Amino acid sequence: MKWGYIAGIAASVVLMTLLEWPRLRQAKLRAAYLLLAISGFTLSVLLLAFPEMPGPTAWIEAVFRPVGRLLE
Structure with a gap:
């Protein structure tokens, strides 16, 4: 069942790339x-495979929380 979701995510990425690639002229x-x-x-495939995994917001919070404490 998850393979169908992964195929849908992959199809979305491919479709977006096909539509946007001609507009992107510069290599950067x-x-x-x-x-x-x-x-x-x-990230979307990992979150699909491991739903209990913390999302990107939790990662950013874990990285920048010590920096925020230093700035206070």
């Missing part, structure tokens, strides 16, 4: 798009 923009698309795909 293409690299940034690929990095974000691959990161988003990986």
Whole structure:
């Protein structure tokens, strides 16, 4: 059942890439798009496979909480 969801996520990423790729003329923009698309795909598949895993908000909070304490 999860394979269907993964196939849907992959199809969405491929469709978005096919639609956006011709508009991205610079190599830096293409690299940034690929990095974000691959990161988003990986995160969505991981959250699908491991639903109890903390999301990106929890990760950011864990990283920046000590920095926030230093700034106070």
